[in-house]
Amino acid sequence: MKLTIQVNEGPYQHQSADTAYYFAKAALEKGHEIFRVFFYHDGVNNGTRLTTPPQDDRNIVNRWSELAQEHNIDMVLCVAAAQRRGIVDDGEAERNGKDTTNIAPGFRISGLGQLVEGGIQSDRLIVFGD
Amino acid sequence: MSDAKKFMYINRKAPYGTIYAWESLEVVLIGAAFEQDVSLAFMDDGVYQLTKGQDTSGIGMKNFSPTYSALGDYEVSKIYVEKESLEERGLTLDDLQHLVWEDEDEDYAEKDSIRLVSRAELADVLAGQDVLFNF
Numbered sequence: 632m633k634l635t636i637q638v639n640e641g642p643y644q645h646q647s648a649d650t651a652y653y654f655a656k657a658a659l660e661k662g663h664e665i666f667r668v669f670f671y672h673d674g675v676n677n678g679t680r681l682t683t684p685p686q687d688d689r690n691i692v693n694r695w696s697e698l699a700q701e702h703n704i705d706m707v708l709c710v711a712a713a714q715r716r717g718i719v720d721d722g723e724a725e726r727n728g729k730d731t732t733n734i735a736p737g738f739r740i741s742g743l744g745q746l747v748e749g750g751i752q753s754d755r756l757i758v759f760g761d
Numbered sequence: 762m763s764d765a766k767k768f769m770y771i772n773r774k775a776p777y778g779t780i781y782a783w784e785s786l787e788v789v790l791i792g793a794a795f796e797q798d799v800s801l802a803f804m805d806d807g808v809y810q811l812t813k814g815q816d817t818s819g820i821g822m823k824n825f826s827p828t829y830s831a832l833g834d835y836e837v838s839k840i841y842v843e844k845e846s847l848e849e850r851g852l853t854l855d856d857l858q859h860l861v862w863e864d865e866d867e868d869y870a871e872k873d874s875i876r877l878v879s880r881a882e883l884a885d886v887l888a889g890q891d892v893l894f895n896f
Contacts, residue, residue, distance in 0.1 A: 637894075639781075672784055711787060743791040750892040751766055751795065758895045761774075761781075 633664045635749030639760025641673035642691035643684065648677050651759035652694055659702055666753045667705045668695075669746045670738075672760065675708040675718045680735035692735050699737030706738045707745045766891040768797045772807035773896065776826065777817060782810050783825050785896035790828075793835035800839035800890075801832070802883060804846045811842065811857040811875075826858070833862030833874060840874045843883050 636655055640647035655665055670677050682692045699706045708718055714727070720734040734740065750756045770789050776782040792799065803811055810829070817824040832840070840860055847853060860874040878886065887893065 639896075671788075672780060712784060743788050744794070746788060747768075747792040747795050747797075750768060750894070751797065756892050756894070758893075760895075 632754045633666050633752065634658055635666050635746075635753040635756045636668045637746060637749075637756060637758045637760075638668065638670045638674040638677060639672045639758065641676035642682070644673070645761070647759040647761075648674070648691050649689075652691070652698070654757065654759070655698060655704075659698075665702070665704050667707060667745065667749045668699075669749055670706070670708045671712055671743075671746065673712075673716065674760070675713045675716050678706070678708045678713075678735050678738035679718055679733045681733045682735075696735050696737040704737075708734070708738055708740045709746070710740050710742050713740050765796060765798045767889065768792065768799045768892045768894070769802055769887065769890040770799070770894045771802045771804065771887075771896065772810055773805040775806040775809045776815070777820060777822055781896045782807070783823075785894070786825060786828055788894060788896075789832070789837065790835060793837065797892075799837050800841060800886070801837065802841040802843070802886070804843040804880075804883065806846075806850075808842060808846045808850065808852060808857075811840075811860070812852070813856060813858050829858055830860060832860065836862070838862035838864075838872070838874050839876065841876050841878050841883055841886055843880055844877050845880045847877075 636651055638651045642648040677695055684690055719729050719732045720740050721732055724732050770785055772785055774781045815824050815826040861871045862874050863869040864872050
């Protein structure tokens, strides 16, 4: 089955970031295809490479990056949500005059249309969040 | 439209305490360009999103409630409001904005967008959708 996963909550604050990850991993292991993982609301905070969790805790951001690279998954941060919360890639830094970037490897920033397209193109859209 | 999916946006939270309501509305507006069969549902505290006379001047947040009245222009004409959620909060339809859309097939006659449905009826509507966006 072709799946799009929407993650609405930030890492560490909320279990959704973990359950979405474990769901994605399990789905891939079962042979399903992930069309896209779309991060919205505080979920965009899953895509900052500046995260530094304590050493004895899981690294949620790196975990996503590794999953994306291993399985070539399209992971998209909503641009409007990312701008509000300070998640920046090269394009956004240039457009908005920011002096740095913080997007983690394997993520890209794009529009909400990518979420709607995920709903259209996939067999199931699964939302993780409150 | 034959390939269009039935998209429903479910709104369950009050408008300003969290950002879900506003960012949900942003998805609806963007999604309108994709020509799917769109409907919205308002339940639980989400019914507060549609109330009349919202004034955010005291909290420094943007009052986005006027945007709901533009949904008709985005061809969003099916807005389901759960009756029990209104009643549990002491609200009636009169407390909500009067939302309308123009029917091109009937000489642009203005029609009500809001459909008041019971919890059981809304469950049936949800069961008939292809894609549920849950906010």
